[in-house]
Amino acid sequence: MVGALSGAALAILFAPRSGRETRELLSEKLRETAERSRRLGEQAVEKGREVAEDAGGYLDRQRDALERKRDRLAAAVEAGRQAFKDEKGNT
DSSP, rough: HHHHHHHHHHHHSEEEEEEHHHHHHHHHHHHHHHHHHHHHHHHHHHHHHHHHHHHHHHHHHHHHHHHHHHHEEEEEEEHHHHHHHHHHHHH
C-alpha cells in the first residue's frame, strides 16, 4: 500500500499539471487513502472482536466439558472407595 501510494505521488508530481492542480489531486488521493485505511482498520477491529468472541465461547465449552469429566471422575473414585469399604467390611 505504501509503495502504491509513493508511486502514485511521484507520478502526480511529475505529471504536466499546474502546482495547484497537483496539490488538489494529491490532497484528494490522500483523503481517499486515509478513508480506505480507516475502513480497513474498522474491519480489522470487528474481525478481532469476532475471533475473541469465538475463542471465548470455545474456552467456555472446554471448561464445561472439563468440569463434567472431573465430576464423573470424582464420582467414580468415590464409588471405588465405597466398594472397597463394602468389600473390606464383608471380609
